[in-house]
Amino acid sequence: MSTAAMCPVDRATLPLAESATTLLVFSDDWGRHPSSCQHLVTRLLNRHRVLWVNTIGMRPPRLDLQTLRRGVGKISQWISPRRPTAEQSTAPAPRVLNPRMWPWMQTPWQQATNASLLERQLAPVLNEQRTPVYAVTTVPVVADLIGRLPVERWTYYCVDDFTQWPGLDGDAIRSLEDRLFERCDAVIAASAVLQRRAEERGCPTSLLTHGVDLEHWSMGDRVDSATTGAERSPQVLFFGLIDERLDSDWLNQLDANVSTGSISLVGPCQTPPRTKGCQRVTLTPAVPYADLPAVAARADVLVMPYIDAEVTRAMQPLKLLEYLATGKPVVVRDLPANRAWADCLDLASTAEEFVRLVRLRIGTGLPLSQRTARQRLLNESWDAKAEVFRRDLLGLPAGV
Template sequence: MNTTHAAFLFFADDWGRHPSSAQYLAREFAKFYPVAWVNTIGMRCPRMDGYTLRRGMEKVIQWLRPARFVRKPNDVHVLNPVQIPDWRSPYSRRINCGLIARDLTKYLHERKRRVIGISTLPLPWEWQHNLAVDAWVYYCVDNFAEWPGLDGSLLRADEEHFIRLARLIVAVSEVLCQHISSMGRASYLLPHGIDLECWTNGQILGKKVNYDIPHPCVMWWGLIDERIDWDWINYASRALPDFHFIFVGRMLYVPPAILRTKNVHLMGHVDPCKLPALSRSADVLMMPYIDAPVTRAMQPLKMLEYLASGRPIVARRLPALEKWRGLVSLVADKYAFANAIEQARAQAASLEERTERLQYLRSHTWEAKAQQFLCWLRQHGLIQ
């Protein structure tokens, strides 16, 4: 393979739909190599509900647009291949492979470069073998086979095949590294990073922004779905009736009883660049995940953002969070969760703690993470 003239194809969920580690890495890679991002269909089974209808309309509008560049801060070419919204049917998988291959051929024809495919998803095996990719890299960010609402057996089979095929495997948590090791492959550990400049500047600008947030406020941001322990929220919202529980992000699932709770508020999606300013409105930040295989395997992207906010943090005790137990209040049940929130409100982070947080974050920027990733690619002969 001619590694001097390499190009990268990232396969993941839609660009810009919500923050992801792959998007940060793609921007950093684009400083040195041509990078294209392939928007894929979701892995959830379509349902007859409002979310599926809205999501379907988003994809149709997306497909009608030409390929585009993301010009700030670096050029990333975003491709929107038309696809059938079905991850399971063998016929749909083959058809989608052909549709994606057609769009990739058009994009790659003028570039004359060897192509390295990096996927955060366990792609269908038909794609793995038939797309114009010279070498595959598996960037394992989650154990999707354990996600609620997904076809676990199918995703597990696709992942096993992808792990055998990949030239390089990078995982974001120790649990995921162990998961990959159980299938006979070694992987590199690369925990998530942070855009520290964005958070530092965003908080300074945030002093001039006034969000209409009720206080005392316990805040969450990220995807709102079944991985949140809603029993904890139900208990804490009743045990702490003066506190307001604010959820920021796209909503996939919220129990009806929670929607009727007066001190639980759903703000909807907020542009990620506004999160640093919004974080100034929080009295406490929370991470009430369920304790399940899917959450024990993940490395929450929001963790470093929470640390950068300078706010007190209360979170479920999970393997990926143990190393921050000196900076985060880790709890194991809903009673401790409510108590920790009440205590955290009265305990602002000390100067020593804020300094410790900042020192850690400075060594875990996305620029540093991307350089480490590129180093592994060089070691495996994929780039020069």
């Protein structure tokens, strides 16, 4: 819903060079981890001014070390925003904004407080812009900003069903998302399940599945040959967020049925799996995105042992195409987003089937049929996805 008339800008006097648009992005912290939104927006930096708003997380604060660390990090952002390094300053980058926000959003009062805080801090920045502003958000916490900021068009880039996300207040998220669906101009969904969910609420929704950076993931081919060729035990690898969505029973059964090697879970850990007593399951903290191809190259099989639940049936795992791009065998839970790539990987519906397929691929490696089918990845670049993303954000017809 256009609100530009609320805070008009005289664009008739704009120089031709400034006739482009400004993108206002509400999402997770810029540079914290390579989300799909960051992949897409990075490829638009040469064409648009970008104001990237680092938002607070949607997980209610708790009395634990993880919340303390995150809170300290946020306060540090507010007090002394990070300045780009000399190397970073030469590359296109967004202007990163760190508005102060209230860390709770469970009640209407808390949601209204956040909307007022954001409006007060962002409106002056937007009024300075000499080009039309188009907003996109991956989080529903900004639902009440629509109609209060000088924005031409609002798009909800729906990447997950946050109402079902572990550790979040589903009712509070649902109330915010309901208002966002009602007020936004467009919805982009990352999966067919999310697309249907939005359309059931009366929102015309376009589908944009995740892309992959094939050049980045081919870097794993250059792993030190001495390390690759050395005698070693098989390694089964999962990389990504470690939380309640991982199936502990599957991991336990795999541990009990693999006689050598390791089962490595690499990534930030919100909730460790129940694998007490497992001899081969190891947890490793997150490694930089640049190092992940080398980590994957040392594995024999990549796995996604997710539970079968509403939250996992709705998601489009960012790592799915990244797994396939490594050239390694991939064994995953049979979920809707994975079925489109069934000819490129192995789907498992039960723990027994999962164990059997992992053991099979440790022995056989990637079959030729799957390797050939993965040629489809050439059509899934982030560059191509970013063009579609840009068109949908600006409300342009296909081909523009």
